[in-house]
Amino acid sequence: MTDHTAVEVSKLQELVYELKIEDVMKREVISVTPQTSMREFKELLRLKRISGAPVVEGDMLMGIISLEDLIKALEDGQMDNLVGSKMTTGVETLYSDDSAVQAVNRMARFGYGRFPVIDRSGKLVGILTRGDILRGLLRRLEVNYREEEIQRYRASHIFQDIVSDRTSLILRYQVQGKDFRQGGAASSKIKRAIERLGGGPPIARRVGVAAYEAEMNLVIHTDQGGEIKVEIQPDRVYILAEDHGPGIPDIEQALQPGYSTAPEWIREMGFGAGMGLLNIKHCTDGMKLDSKPGVGTRLEMWFHIPPPESVQKQKEDLL
Amino acid sequence: MNLKTVLEVLEGEIFPLPSGLSPTTGRDFDNLEFSCGGAADLMSDVLAFARPDSLLLTGLTHPQVVRTAEMAGILALVFVRGKRPPPETAALAAEVGIPLLGTRYKMYEACGRLYAAGLLGTGFPDLYSLPVGMGK
Numbered sequence: 001m002t003d004h005t006a007v008e009v010s011k012l013q014e015l016v017y018e019l020k021i022e023d024v025m026k027r028e029v030i031s032v033t034p035q036t037s038m039r040e041f042k043e044l045l046r047l048k049r050i051s052g053a054p055v056v057e058g059d060m061l062m063g064i065i066s067l068e069d070l071i072k073a074l075e076d077g078q079m080d081n082l083v084g085s086k087m088t089t090g091v092e093t094l095y096s097d098d099s100a101v102q103a104v105n106r107m108a109r110f111g112y113g114r115f116p117v118i119d120r121s122g123k124l125v126g127i128l129t130r131g132d133i134l135r136g137l138l139r140r141l142e143v144n145y146r147e148e149e150i151q152r153y154r155a156s157h158i159f160q161d162i163v164s165d166r167t168s169l170i171l172r173y174q175v176q177g178k179d180f181r182q183g184g185a186a187s188s189k190i191k192r193a194i195e196r197l198g199g200g201p202p203i204a205r206r207v208g209v210a211a212y213e214a215e216m217n218l219v220i221h222t223d224q225g226g227e228i229k230v231e232i233q234p235d236r237v238y239i240l241a242e243d244h245g246p247g248i249p250d251i252e253q254a255l256q257p258g259y260s261t262a263p264e265w266i267r268e269m270g271f272g273a274g275m276g277l278l279n280i281k282h283c284t285d286g287m288k289l290d291s292k293p294g295v296g297t298r299l300e301m302w303f304h305i306p307p308p309e310s311v312q313k314q315k316e317d318l319l
Numbered sequence: 320m321n322l323k324t325v326l327e328v329l330e331g332e333i334f335p336l337p338s339g340l341s342p343t344t345g346r347d348f349d350n351l352e353f354s355c356g357g358a359a360d361l362m363s364d365v366l367a368f369a370r371p372d373s374l375l376l377t378g379l380t381h382p383q384v385v386r387t388a389e390m391a392g393i394l395a396l397v398f399v400r401g402k403r404p405p406p407e408t409a410a411l412a413a414e415v416g417i418p419l420l421g422t423r424y425k426m427y428e429a430c431g432r433l434y435a436a437g438l439l440g441t442g443f444p445d446l447y448s449l450p451v452g453m454g455k
Contacts, residue, residue, distance in 0.1 A: 180381075180383065181382060181407065183383060183386070184383060184386030184387075184389075184390070187386070187390060188386065188389060188390075188415070191389070191390065201371065201392065202371075205371060205390070205391070205392045208389070208390040209366050209390045209391060211390075212366065212386065212387070212390040213366060216383075269362070269379065269381055269383060270359075270360050270361050270362035270363065270365075270377075270379050270383070270384070270387075271362050271363055271383070272363065273361050273363035273364065274363070275363040275364065275366070275367050276363060276366075278367070279363070279366055279367040282367070
């Protein structure tokens with residue numbers, strides 16, 4: 001199952017749980033009273049083209065009468081008897097605030113295709129068939145789908161809507177040095193921006209992980225922090241993480257797996273294992289690290305955004 | 320394996336949201352499905368080796384664990400050894416929609432139980448050639 005299908009399926013599951021019976025039931029219930037005769041009931045079925053009806057007295061549900069009961073009454077020549085003597089009592093009902101999934105379960109358990117719906121005071125408020133649930137779900141799915149399309153359009157068509165010779169979106173974030181708690185806030189926003197602009201989960205993840213590693217480096221190794229600049233173009237993302245911190249004396253050495261100058265308190269937090277730059281290298285499609293001790297560090301990263309049709313393939317290739 | 324099964328296997332709990340917060344995602348956590356599992360206290364390794372849609376077991380409870388999970392596409396976190404998340408961690412987790420679970424089991428046994436129940440690992444790292452012992 002692809003991620004996309006999984007998301008769709010779980011959305012459907014959510015809907016079945018979210019959908020309340022009162023959202024989908026028919027509210028105009030054709031009902032009869034116990035005093036209705038079977039003959040009148042037969043006319044009602046014919047005129048309204050239905051195959052059964054709840055029996056109510058006042059607002060209260062007394063029972064249910066069906067085509068089957070009518071046939072029996074016909075056979076026995078009891079068409080002048082009253083519905084009250086022929087109806088089924090002790091009817092299985094549903095509550096209007098139950099979820100659709102409870103209705104589906106009860107339909108399966110009892111084998112009935114139609115349930116009267118009552119509110120918590122026992123008053124008949126509607127009737128529910130399998131078809132009603134299906135229609136309700138389809139309607140809801142359609143609404144969700146449209147909302148999603150609209151959202152996707154707004155964000156991802158920015159590049160088509162704004163015409164220029166070269167359109168790019170620039171995001172800037174200030175990162176505080178030594179502020180371990182806030183670390184990652186910028187990367188989180190960057191990742192979300194890529195997602196909203198239509199980058200698939202794999203590219204968003206690669207950008208997010210690389211940005212986060214870079215951001216944590218600013219947090220861990222500088223006192224004044226630094227800036228992360230993100231430039232998003234339709235086909236690529238460029239990130240520059242820049243600081244005026246202590247700088248890296250030996251870049252070759254810094255790129256060795258396991259080499260780290262992180263202080264002990266950072267290691268205790270699970271960071272600073274000397275994997276960051278290497279991981280950045282892996283996540284990006286290009287990386288350039290410049291640093292001068294006492295001056296600062298510039299880390300540049302590039303990512304290609306694959307055209308939509310190759311997103312799936314890229315995901316399979318990823319990590 | 321889904322979240323409900325993870326909770327059963329670990330005899331675990333799902334930590335409630337901090338009061339006053341509602342989850343930002345309407346996800347049905349019970350049916351959250353994990354592709355595989357991993358365990359680490361080294362977030363650097365998690366960022367390098369974790370797989371999308373996985374479950375992470377850890378002994379760390381600071382907020383950066385949640386950030387790491389968010390970036391790496393980890394769907395849920397399990398705190399082992401009966402650890403409970405501090406409020407700032409729970410708040411961040413609620414914000415980004417990552418459920419936090421807890422188990423009394425220590426890391427080794429928690430992993431063993433999940434693995435035995437069918438939640439496999441992330442496989443060998445295929446990132447770059449690592450010195451022996453650097454992989455998870």
